[in-house]
Amino acid sequence: MTPWTIRLCERRDVHELLFIEEAQFPEPWTRGMLLDEITNVETRRYTVAVLDTSIVGYLGVMFVMDELHVNTIGTLPGFEGRGIAASLMDDAWRDATERGIKRATLEVATSNTRAQQLYYRYGFKPVGVRKNYYERSGEDALVLWADLPSAT
Ligand SMILES: CC(C)(COP(=O)(O)OP(=O)(O)OC[C@H]1O[C@@H](n2cnc3c(N)ncnc32)[C@H](O)[C@@H]1OP(=O)(O)O)[C@@H](O)C(=O)NCCC(=O)NCCS
Numbered sequence: 522m523t524p525w526t527i528r529l530c531e532r533r534d535v536h537e538l539l540f541i542e543e544a545q546f547p548e549p550w551t552r553g554m555l556l557d558e559i560t561n562v563e564t565r566r567y568t569v570a571v572l573d574t575s576i577v578g579y580l581g582v583m584f585v586m587d588e589l590h591v592n593t594i595g596t597l598p599g600f601e602g603r604g605i606a607a608s609l610m611d612d613a614w615r616d617a618t619e620r621g622i623k624r625a626t627l628e629v630a631t632s633n634t635r636a637q638q639l640y641y642r643y644g645f646k647p648v649g650v651r652k653n654y655y656e657r658s659g660e661d662a663l664v665l666w667a668d669l670p671s672a673t
């Protein structure tokens with residue numbers, strides 16, 4: 522059993538998410554963007570990993586028909602490499618399978634090999650490139666797709 526627990530994200534978590542977001546992403550979302558995402562429970566599912574009383578990771582996915590889009594995932598600096606992101610992905614995959622979701626997709630920066638390693642473990646495969654996807658850096662994004670267990 523992991524020392525952290527996974528639960529649904531709540532509005533009050535936004536400060537901690539913003540902290541991780543600003544520490545981990547070159548083009549971080551704002552508080553307003555995060556709040557819009559967290560509270561849009563019709564089409565989004567945001568989860569957090571909680572260790573003691575602190576949020577050490579979060580994952581946000583969006584549902585589009587029978588597809589799941591990974592919108593964001595981040596682990597608190599200093600807590601990487603312990604399996605926190607994998608726990609969040611496991612939980613999302615379990616939930617998506619129950620919902621009958623068939624496929625999942627996401628974009629990831631071509632240089633972000635750490636995140637790519639995580640995604641490849643979940644069956645994601647590159648299917649294309651979006652040129653100049655990231656506004657500030659102009660970096661390209663790989664487009665990844667995966668079949669979920671419910672589809673096989
Ligand atoms: C990508 C990220 C979410 C991974 O989180 P994490 O909690 O460290 O991931 P986990 O510990 O669950 O590791 C899962 C896999 O990620 C990869 N990984 C984790 N730490 C790594 C490291 N230090 N070096 C290389 N790969 C690493 C490994 O493939 C690992 O699999 P393994 O357990 O078989 O070694 C985290 O590094 C992060 O927040 N990065 C910045 C934000 C980001 O890039 N998000 C993705 C945007 S598309």
